[in-house]
Amino acid sequence: MSLRTRLILLTGSWILLILLFFNMFIYNYIFKRTTDAENRMLWNKAQIILRNPLVHRPENWENSRLLWEFIADDTMIRIISPDNAVMAQISTNEQLTEYPAVYRTDYYSEVENSIEARMLFIQVPILENGKQIGQLELGKALNVIGSLMEILGQGLMITSISVMLFSILGGIFYTRIIIRPLRQMLETMRMIRSKGDFLMLGPKYTSRKDEIGRLGQTFNDMISHLQEHDRKQKQFVADASHELRTPLTVIESYTSMLKRWGGNDPAIRREALDAVQSETRRLKNLIESLLKLAEFEREEQVKLDETALVPLVQETKEQLEQAFNREIRFTASEVSKHRRLLADAKKIKQLLIIILDNAIKYSREPIDVTLADVSGFAELKIADKGVGISQEDLPHLFERFYRVDQTRNRETGGTGLGLAIAKQIIDLHQGTIRFESEVGEGTTVTILLPWKAQTEQ
Numbered sequence: 001m002s003l004r005t006r007l008i009l010l011t012g013s014w015i016l017l018i019l020l021f022f023n024m025f026i027y028n029y030i031f032k033r034t035t036d037a038e039n040r041m042l043w044n045k046a047q048i049i050l051r052n053p054l055v056h057r058p059e060n061w062e063n064s065r066l067l068w069e070f071i072a073d074d075t076m077i078r079i080i081s082p083d084n085a086v087m088a089q090i091s092t093n094e095q096l097t098e099y100p101a102v103y104r105t106d107y108y109s110e111v112e113n114s115i116e117a118r119m120l121f122i123q124v125p126i127l128e129n130g131k132q133i134g135q136l137e138l139g140k141a142l143n144v145i146g147s148l149m150e151i152l153g154q155g156l157m158i159t160s161i162s163v164m165l166f167s168i169l170g171g172i173f174y175t176r177i178i179i180r181p182l183r184q185m186l187e188t189m190r191m192i193r194s195k196g197d198f199l200m201l202g203p204k205y206t207s208r209k210d211e212i213g214r215l216g217q218t219f220n221d222m223i224s225h226l227q228e229h230d231r232k233q234k235q236f237v238a239d240a241s242h243e244l245r246t247p248l249t250v251i252e253s254y255t256s257m258l259k260r261w262g263g264n265d266p267a268i269r270r271e272a273l274d275a276v277q278s279e280t281r282r283l284k285n286l287i288e289s290l291l292k293l294a295e296f297e298r299e300e301q302v303k304l305d306e307t308a309l310v311p312l313v314q315e316t317k318e319q320l321e322q323a324f325n326r327e328i329r330f331t332a333s334e335v336s337k338h339r340r341l342l343a344d345a346k347k348i349k350q351l352l353i354i355i356l357d358n359a360i361k362y363s364r365e366p367i368d369v370t371l372a373d374v375s376g377f378a379e380l381k382i383a384d385k386g387v388g389i390s391q392e393d394l395p396h397l398f399e400r401f402y403r404v405d406q407t408r409n410r411e412t413g414g415t416g417l418g419l420a421i422a423k424q425i426i427d428l429h430q431g432t433i434r435f436e437s438e439v440g441e442g443t444t445v446t447i448l449l450p451w452k453a454q455t456e457q
Contacts, residue, residue, distance in 0.1 A: 076139035327366035
């Protein structure tokens, strides 16, 4: 069953239930009000009858003219004795007299509904010297009310049928308006699937100030995100293919040279083996970097745990100092020593290694690392006095496979993916990273990561 059909059925069913409820309410309300009015009239007439002193004398009950002056159309008046006998009765409606006479000792009112007619009866005790001697009963055939209620019922039925018809027609019209953008989205999705193109909805659907408009905008945002993701993926594959082709070409060239001339020439053999080993190592590093980058892109979120940043920086600093035999000076403010991050400690350590490794590769002087608290953020600065980076290269540092100097990166074994991985880590932790550099003067990297809220500590 289509969404449009379900909407029409649901709205139609809901309107039908509302109509049934209000029709029953209106019908019963009007019937009750009109019946109560007739009931009050009978009670008033009963009081008038009981004011006649002749009614309170049983010897007068057999007088047929005793109650004649109180009779009206479609009414009945009778007096019932304690032994359930009808002592006096006058009626202008035969159906009322068929109602059985029952002697009661209290006030009583009843509406009798039958297929033929609706009738209202009341009973009032007849008292003499404080003692009940009989029961006065008045009946009223509600023929006029019955006719009015029949007309009302027919009117409500005609109105309900008309409302249902108009609601169905209106539902068809309005659901067409509502479903049209959804159908357009469906057609767009089908075209994307069949043609492989990224298509978007037009402003006719996205400019609306309602849920459909927001849905259209979200759809277009999703398509833009997918298009950008597809572009990056294609660029990534193209760049990876290019980067992988280079070391493989070098290895192939040297192995061919080794095969042809290296058998009897130790110098050529040594040169070829060194080159193959170097390119193999570089190829291994490149593949590892590609796998790490792919792993980051698959992760939609990180496992955040309470992490002390100062010990983590200290541990990474000591490991790199020992591995590269270089001096790294680390200072932290007193405030930052007592603050914690909500972070993935392994990824933060990987971020530190990437930045510090670059600083070690492209400088000879000691590296300064400082940690401070700045407006609720951990500000980590890593400064070196190395070769620096030109202003033209700064905007491209986080692009995959981008190298500031191709020759320099070949010598250091760089893959051009380290800073791209670092940016992924920063983004996963809702932080920022900024490079400040001058050629020949060195580079300062500023990283901002949000501290864990004080109320949570």
